[in-house]
Amino acid sequence: xxxxxxxxxxxxxxxxxxxALIGWDAAVRKGPRSDTLKGVLEIAWPVxxxxxxxxxxxxxxxxxxxxxxxxxxxxxxxxDAKAFAPRRAEGAAEPIVVDxxxxxxxxxxxxxxxxxxxxxxxxxxxxxxxxxxxxxxxILVNKYTYGIRLxxxxxxxxxxxxxxxxxxxxxxxxxxxxxxxxxxxxxVPGDRVAYKGKMLSINGTxxxxxxxxxxxxxxxxxxxxxAFTEKLGEKPHAMMIVPPEPVVNLSQVRQFPHRENCEYNDxxxxxxxxxxxxxxxxxxxxxxxDSRYWGFVPDDHVKGxxxxxxxxxxxxxxxxxxxx
Numbered sequence: 533x534x535x536x537x538x539x540x541x542x543x544x545x546x547x548x549x550x551x552a553l554i555g556w557d558a559a560v561r562k563g564p565r566s567d568t569l570k571g572v573l574e575i576a577w578p579v580x581x582x583x584x585x586x587x588x589x590x591x592x593x594x595x596x597x598x599x600x601x602x603x604x605x606x607x608x609x610x611x612d613a614k615a616f617a618p619r620r621a622e623g624a625a626e627p628i629v630v631d632x633x634x635x636x637x638x639x640x641x642x643x644x645x646x647x648x649x650x651x652x653x654x655x656x657x658x659x660x661x662x663x664x665x666x667x668x669x670x671i672l673v674n675k676y677t678y679g680i681r682l683x684x685x686x687x688x689x690x691x692x693x694x695x696x697x698x699x700x701x702x703x704x705x706x707x708x709x710x711x712x713x714x715x716x717x718x719x720v721p722g723d724r725v726a727y728k729g730k731m732l733s734i735n736g737t738x739x740x741x742x743x744x745x746x747x748x749x750x751x752x753x754x755x756x757x758x759a760f761t762e763k764l765g766e767k768p769h770a771m772m773i774v775p776p777e778p779v780v781n782l783s784q785v786r787q788f789p790h791r792e793n794c795e796y797n798d799x800x801x802x803x804x805x806x807x808x809x810x811x812x813x814x815x816x817x818x819x820x821x822d823s824r825y826w827g828f829v830p831d832d833h834v835k836g837x838x839x840x841x842x843x844x845x846x847x848x849x850x851x852x853x854x855x856x
Contacts, residue, residue, distance in 0.1 A: 698765020
């Protein structure tokens with residue numbers, strides 16, 4: 533890893549050291565604990581717990597890890613309260629692991645409920661949504677705009693609203709559902725989406741665009757790129773193009789479900805969106821890995837609508853910007 537700390541290695545070492553200390557205390561230590569050892573163990577247990585949860589993120593998503601953490605801490609707290617606390621000598625100290633579980637459980641439950649049914653934070657990892665969203669933007673995603681979904685399984689149980697053309701949406705990447713992507717919806721089920729000659733059209737009608745000057749891209753040596761105001765839905769939004777780039781790099785187009793719905797050539801592409809799916813593109817129209825390359829997004833992959841930039845440590849003026 534270059535230019536930064538290897539947090540995965542740090543977590544592994546810290547978790548291993550904590551597990552070794554806890555194991556030594558349980559199997560080898562003789563006699564009462566010293567105050568120093570008690571203090572160290574009060575740190576070791578949370579460190580081990582957090583390290584385990586962090587390692588689980590390699591195999592599942594954050595919602596599943598939160599659910600597992602809530603169940604684990606809740607069970608520890610409940611079992612102690614029902615089976616061990618009544619038999620504990622009066623004035624005896626509560627086991628450290630129980631104290632940790634009791635402290636963590638309500639926090640984990642509140643966080644799980646908030647990010648499952650209300651809002652979820654998300655960090656912009658790439659420049660594919662410039663100039664609307666920049667690398668380093670921390671945004672909030674409304675989880676109930678399109679309906680109430682059961683967490684982890686992502687099954688919709690209550691219909692609230694429909695995904696609309698023009699919405700900025702966070703969704704699970706179809707190629708690797710453990711990864712979250714953010715793009716703009718340009719096509720809903722049944723739409724015929726075409727992008728040719730740097731012009732986007734829906735069902736044969738060109739999408740209205742108006743030149744708005746230039747966007748100076750600091751990540752590309754401050755090159756000035758043509759910027760536009762585009763209107764896909766009810767409200768206009770910013771969009772930019774990179775004139776030298778092709779409208780689609782044919783060598784990067786994958787084989788994906790419903791690939792037969794798309795036609796590609798040197799001029800661009802045309803895709804018909806199948807039922808229950810959406811076509812996504814970035815506002816940085818010619819520098820975005822999106823549906824033209826990896827296909828349509830199923831409805832059950834949609835996580836919510838992005839609506840607010842709540843932090844950008846590199847540009848504090850962006851705090852509070854709404855996302856159109």
